[in-house]
Amino acid sequence: MAYQVQFEALTPYVGELAQGLLHTLAYAASSIVLGMAIGIGGAIALLYGGKLLRGVTRVYVEFFRNTPALVQLFLIYFGLPALGLRLDAPLAGVISLALYCGAYMVEVFRSGLLSVPRGIAEAGAALGLRHRQVLMYVLFVPALRNVFPALSSQMVLTLIGTSLISQIGVEDIFHAGSFIDSRTFRSFEVYVVICAMYFVVVQMLRIALGFVQRRLFGEPGGR
C-alpha cells in the first residue's frame, strides 16, 4: 500500500511547532548578538592588541573555524563539567553557537576595519580624537558598510546552525519535531514542515537585513 502523505496529522501539534520556532528564534538572536560582540572585540584585539592578546585570539579563531560546531557543542556541554563548569543545556547551546559564530565574525570585522583607507583614521587623529574615539566614530561605520553583506550571511548561517542544539536536549524546533515524530510516525511530513519553517524564517531574515542595509547605507553600489 502506498504511503499517504497527510500534513493534517500534524495539526494537533501546531502549538509545539510554534513554541519550538519561538525558542529557535530566541536562541538564534542571542547567539548572533553575542557572536557579534565577540567578533568586534576579537577584531580589535587582532588589530590593536599586544602580542599575547593577538596570539590568544588567533588560536580561538582558528580552533573554532576548523572544528565542527557539533563537536564544540558536545565539548562545552559534556566536557566542561569535568572542569567544574556545569552549564544547563540552553546556556551551553547559546554559548557554543556564539563562540562558533564569533570566530567567523572576528574575521568579518577585522577585514572590515582593514578595508577603511588609512587616511580616514589619520584624519580623525589629526582632529585630536583619541584612538578609541577614532575607532568608534570614524572607522566603525564605513567598516560596517563594507562588510554588511558578509555579516548578513553569517547571521543567516547562525540561524540555520541553531538546528544542532536539539542534540543536547534544548527544546527548539527540531526537538518539537522529534517529539511529534514519535507520537505520529509522520517523519516525512514533520521534517518537510521543519525545513519549510526554517526556509521561511531565513528568507524573512534576509529581507529584514536587506532593509536595514538600505536604511543605513543606501542602495548597494551607489552612494
Add this chain to the structure above:
Amino acid sequence: MRGLSVADFWLILGSIRWTVALAVSALAIGSVIALVIAVARTSRLPWLRLLARVYIELVQGTPLLGVLFLLYFGAPMLLGIEVNAFTAAVVAFSLSAGAFLGDIWRGSIESVAPGQWEAGACVGLRRIQVMRYVVWPQAARVAIAPTVSYLVQLIKNTSLAALVGIVELTRSGQVVAGSTLAHLPVFCAVAVCYFVICYPLARLALSIEGRMHAARAH
C-alpha cells in the same frame, strides 16, 4: 564505567576513514551537481537560471540536519524502501555541496570578463567551445581557493552523520565518551583530529588566494 585506554584512541583515529569516505563521496557527487548548477546559472535560458537559483536558495535556506533527517527518517516512509544511513548522509551532503559549490563556481564563471565570451565568438568558436576552451580554464583558476575553503565546511558538515548513527569521527567520540565518561579528553581529541585535517586546508586556500592576488597585481 571504565577507564580511557589506548584502544579507545585507536578507535577514534580509525573512524577518521569514515569521515574521509563521507567527505570524498559528497565532494565527488556534489561536484557533478555543482557543475550542472553553475552552467545552468550562467545559461542564456531564463527558466534554467531560475531553476538553478531555486535549488541553491532551497538548499542554502534549510538546515542540513533537516535535509538529512528528511532523507533518513522521511524518505523510507514515503517511498517504502530501506535507506541506509551512509546513503542518506552522502545524498544530503552531496545536495548541499552541489548548491554551495555551484554558487561558488557560478561566481567564478561570472568573474571572467564578458569580453572573453565575445572574443571567443569573434574567432568563430561556438558557445560550447568558448565555454570549454576560453571561459572555464580561467574560471577554474579563480575557483580553486574558495573550493578548497568549502572543503573545510564539507568535512565539518560530515559530523552530522553521527546523528544518524554512522560511526565516523564524531560518533566514535560519542561512543567512547559514553562508555568511559571521559567526555572532556575524548571530545578534545576528536576536535584535534578535525583541526589537523581542516587547518592545513584552510591555510592552503589562503595561500592560493594570496598567490592569485599577487599574480593579478602584476
